[in-house]
Amino acid sequence: MNKTITIDPVTRIEGHSKITIHLDDTGRVDSARFHVTQFRGFEKLVEGRPFHEMPSLTARICGICPVSHLIASAKACDALMAVKIPETAAKLRQVLNLSQILQSHALSFFHLSSPDLVLGMDSDPAKRNIFGVAAEMPDLAKDGIWLRQYGQETIALLAGKRIHPAWVVPGGVSAPLTEDRRDAILAKIPEATKRVRRTLDWYKEVFGQFDAEIRTFANFPSLFMGLVTDNGELEMYDGKLRFIDATGRIVADKIEPEKFGDYIEEAVEPDSYLKSPYYKALGYPDGIYRVGPLARLNLIDRVGTPLADEEWSEFRMLERGASLSSFQYHYARLIEMLFCVEKIEKLLNSPDILSDHVRAKADPNSLEGIGVSEAPRGTLMHHYKIDRQGMMVWANLIIATGHNNLAMNKGVYQVARYFIHGEKIQEGMLNRVEAVIRTFDPCLSCSTHAFGQMPLRVELRSPDGELLDEVHQG
Amino acid sequence: MSYLNDQPAGILVLGYGNPLCTDDAVGWHVVEALEGRLPDGSTATFHQLTPEWAEPISAARHVIFVDAAVDGVPGEVHCFPIAAAAGRPGSHETTPDGLLSMAGDLFGRCPPAHMVTIAGDSFEISESLTPAVAAAVPLAVAQIYELIEQLNIAETPPMA
Structure with a gap:
């Protein structure tokens, strides 16, 4: 039976x-x-609302990832307005997105997953939490708390508040960055770098103890998808879509984000509210692919910042092709945290970062708009259609966790x-x-x-x- | 209040809850009513208690948590001391006693603390308090102000 x-x-x-x-x-x-x-059904809920409300509305989908939705939604709205936003606004949005990725990765690694790594998979479940980590490895717990604080504080310094900030708007951002706030963020960069590197060193020492988990935690061939820059570097805000296979071979490249529908379709299963996107050319369910930190580090040609590039070189030694074990999402997450810190520093040192030209204004000029960016968990897609009055008539959101649904099941x-x-x-x-x-x-x-x-x-x-x-x- | 502000607070009053869920927002209302009556950086409002608050808590002379209570007669205000205890963290939230514990364990100091609760009537989706709970806000504010005066700590620097 x-x-x-x-x-x-x-x-x-x-x-x-x-x-x-x-x-x-x-x-x-x-x-x-x-x-x-x-179930929430946000895509239906927004129908009939003015398009310019979409960033604020969709940010309410989640208290953890509001910034990610703000970014992708604002990009979709930029497309509806058919505007090129000011360079400074694009950089400020990038800093905000990187801060969000940093704080979210810290939450994931330190608060949610480090209990398994520090205390062991078979440890007492009553102690297998952040309090247990604090008791066993207080410095690691403090690093996690500090790094998440730093990401959240950077979001607050840029956008006014940590959760549901309204600073990202269609056409750019609503206010320029001030010198004192930029300097406050930059002042903490060395400390952030030190804490991420210390955690990376610790992780590289201990992950070998989890051999059975590495071999069995979603360790199978699949495609990987993410955004890359024109020269193949890690990209969290703009860029083009790339798919690679398990060997690391590029399957599709330089895909304009608004063409994602040519490559991805969504299937629905009766036992879950989570849709199952798949790579069209391979059909359902064979078109399984993964997104997020592991996918991003598998498909790039290099990271694009010095310290993260050093770590990435070591990461790429794990396997000959793509790293297939999802256990190594943890490793990839830490390298991305290092990238975020380095990239924030680079962007904030741009000569024009304090410019007051941060917003383009226009009425809608297109009836359809798509915004794609990288969220902490992977590629985020907002696709909108409006009527001639600028009211929403249709929305489709494809979220990182959805992209990973087939892989999580497997x-x-x-x-x-x-x-x-x-x-x-x-x-x-x-x-x-x-x-x-x-x-x-x-x-x-x-x-x-x-x-x-x-x-x-x-x-x-x-x-x-x-x-x-x-x-x-x- | 800035998480990264190196200036420690004398008193720290933390109001938390979901401001979109009717009376769950009462902690926000109470703390916002206190703003301007306490030194800058003494108050904060947020959705959930997270481990990131352990550090500012450890630097405070005394902490007052303000939250809605699910049980009790709507509008009923209670103020009582609380102590550190091993918390039961969820995916991204913890408890006042757990945070106090973490402040002591990680940052070397667990300050004395009080909990102020206001019993809610409704936790459905709304941005307005129910009448009974709205009427209790000034009562809770008065109790907190009285407590602070009794403790005489609002301007007092924290212990070393």
Whole structure:
């Protein structure tokens, strides 16, 4: 008789979800599914609203990633207005986006995932949290807190507040940067650099202890997608889309972001509110691809900042082609944090960064606009259509977590097959099934455009649907 | 208040909750009513308690947390001392006693603290407080001001 395990809710991620694992007659894992159980429907909610409200409206999708939505939405609005925004405004948006990536990566690595790395996958779950990390490695915990503070404070210094800032507007930003604020951000760069490098050094010492997890945490061939600059460097704000395969070979390159629909389609599964985008040419579900830090570092030719480039060279030694284990999202996240700090410094030292020409104004000149940028978790796409009065008639948002949906499902299956045996869920097994999801750092509020908190449930079911075991968390 | 402000506060009053969820915003209303009556940098409002507050808390002479309570008669105000305790963190939030604990463990100082709660009536989506809770805001403000006067700490530098 077949059996099913349910993990509900999944913990230490952003959002509500559950995992269902089906066992065959011999007690081996037969299939596994990651279900996102929250719904918001933001794409319908915005219909009928003036297009210029979209950055503020879509920023409300998530309290963790509001800046990412502001950026992609404002870029879609720029396209509706058919304007080229001032250079300074583009640089300021970049600094804001990099600060968001920095603080979000710090949250993911230090607050959510470091408990597994510091205390161990099988450690006491009551202590496997940021408090446990603070007790075991206080300096690491302090670095995490400091780095997240720094990212958030930079957002506040640029945009007025840390959460839901209204500074990014169609056509640019609403106010220029002042000298004192620029200097306040720059003054902390050396400290930020030191703390990220120290964490990277620590991570490189310990990740070898997780050999079984590296081998089984969503470690399979897939495509990878992300933005790159014209010369193949890491790009978080603009650039062109690139796809590579598992060997590192470029499959599609120099794709204008507004042409993404020629390459990506979205499938819907009945058991999840999270859509499943796939690479069109390979069809569904074979067109599986990954986005986010691991994908970005796999597909670039170089990072483009000196310290991050040194680290990236070492990272690329992990495998001959692309790094396939999603466990190394952690590694990639840390390198990207270093890149963010270096790039913020470079942008803020631009001669024109304090210019007061930061906004282009225009009425809508196009009835359709697309904005694409890199969010912490991967490529974010906002696609809008408006009527002649500038009112929204249609919106489609493709979020990083959605791009990763097929890979997360495959990863859950892989790790469950390796670690789950029998009809009872042991704590270490449960945590590893959750931890593979955590490597992707999914944001389920964003990906379903949903409202609320995000815990998880795991169910273990027999082939005839009988519930054998169930675990709730969060 | 700046997270990265190196100037430690004497008193630190933190109001938190979701300002879009009716009475969950009462902590914001109370703290905003206190602004201007306390030294600059003594107050802050935000959505959730996160570990990043451990450092500013460790630098304060005394901390007052202001939050809505789910239980109780709507508008009921309670003020009571709280102590550090191992928190149960969610994905990106923690608890007042957990933050106090973290302030002590990580930053070497756990200040004395009080919790002020105002029982809410509704936590549905709205930007306005319910009448009973709105009426309780001045009461909570008065209690906090009285507490600060009793402690005589508003202008007092923090302990070394």
